[in-house]
Amino acid sequence: GNSVTQMEGPVTLSEEAFLTINCTYTATGYPSLFWYVQYPGEGLQLLLKATKADDKGSNKGFEATYRKETTSFHLEKGSVQVSDSAVYFCALPGGDSGGSNYKLTFGKGTLLTVNP
Amino acid sequence: SQTIHQWPATLVQPVGSPLSLECTVEGTSNPNLYWYRQAAGRGLQLLFYSVGIGQISSEVPQNLSASRPQDRQFILSSKKLLLSDSGFYLCAWSVGEETQYFGPGTRLLVL
Numbered sequence: 749g750n751s752v753t754q755m756e757g758p759v760t761l762s763e764e765a766f767l768t769i770n771c772t773y774t775a776t777g778y779p780s781l782f783w784y785v786q787y788p789g790e791g792l793q794l795l796l797k798a799t800k801a802d803d804k805g806s807n808k809g810f811e812a813t814y815r816k817e818t819t820s821f822h823l824e825k826g827s828v829q830v831s832d833s834a835v836y837f838c839a840l841p842g843g844d845s846g847g848s849n850y851k852l853t854f855g856k857g858t859l860l861t862v863n864p
Numbered sequence: 865s866q867t868i869h870q871w872p873a874t875l876v877q878p879v880g881s882p883l884s885l886e887c888t889v890e891g892t893s894n895p896n897l898y899w900y901r902q903a904a905g906r907g908l909q910l911l912f913y914s915v916g917i918g919q920i921s922s923e924v925p926q927n928l929s930a931s932r933p934q935d936r937q938f939i940l941s942s943k944k945l946l947l948s949d950s951g952f953y954l955c956a957w958s959v960g961e962e963t964q965y966f967g968p969g970t971r972l973l974v975l
Contacts, residue, residue, distance in 0.1 A: 780962050791870075791954050791966040792908075837908070841962055850896060850915065851923065852964055854908045 750775045750842035754855025761828055761862050769823040769858045771812075771838035781805075781814055781821040782839040782852070792837065795823075828862045835859050866891035870955050870967040877974055883928075883942040885970050887955030890936065895957040897938040898964060899930055902952040914938060950974045 755770040773781065780799045784792040796805030798814035798821065805812050810825045823836060838855040867890045877883060889895050899911040910923045912930035920930050927946060931939045938955060950973050956964040 782963070784966075791969045792956075794963060794965065797963060850898075850913050850921075850958075851910050856905075856907050 750779065750840055750853050752838050752840055752853055752855045754838045755858055756856055758859040758861060761860070763830055763862055763864050764827045767825040767828045767860065769836055771821045771823065771855060773819050773821065773840055775840060775842065778816060779840045779842060783810070783812055783823050784837040784839060786835045786837065788834070830862045830864050833860055833862045866965065868955060868957055868965060868967040870970050872970060873968065874971045875973070877945050877972065879947055879974055880944045883945050885940040885953055887938040887967055888936055889957045892957070892959060894935060895959055897932060898956040899938065899940050900954040900956065902954060945974045947974050
């Protein structure tokens, strides 16, 4: 089945610091990979995605590259802002016991706090 | 563009009372629809998904049920709430199997 392991944190940074949140996956084949962000009290928002190996997803200054050789999809941002404080989830289709790709399997989430 | 609505936004219910949470999607036809629960500690658990009217798949056995009476309406219900049903309930939609888009959520507190 498919699974994802995500750095749990919490991560605390100062404004303008460099961010990396690690995500590695186990999957059958080469599924699409996603990063979602959840701001306090809100639902999840799709941050970026990559659909095949070596693809780079990017949005709002965040980037992640689909690395099949290391089965990783690490999230990076060169200079974080206070407004980036949120919980970040790595995800891929499929479940840990196989079955339908209708299910998204999520990492446990990484809480990022950015201080001014 | 597509939008997804959930209501109510917040709900406080006594143990043993019934529950009905509603989710509607606008701007798309025949979406796949999903209910997730997010308990304290942030993990997301898929409860139900639906690929069409009247078609419901359950991921986790529990005292909750789901229904899809219309193409873009998804309802989460319970006949008798338990304390353990407290959490943040998220509805999502997708076209096909991949990218899912989430609603604003309903925060449920069972006392």
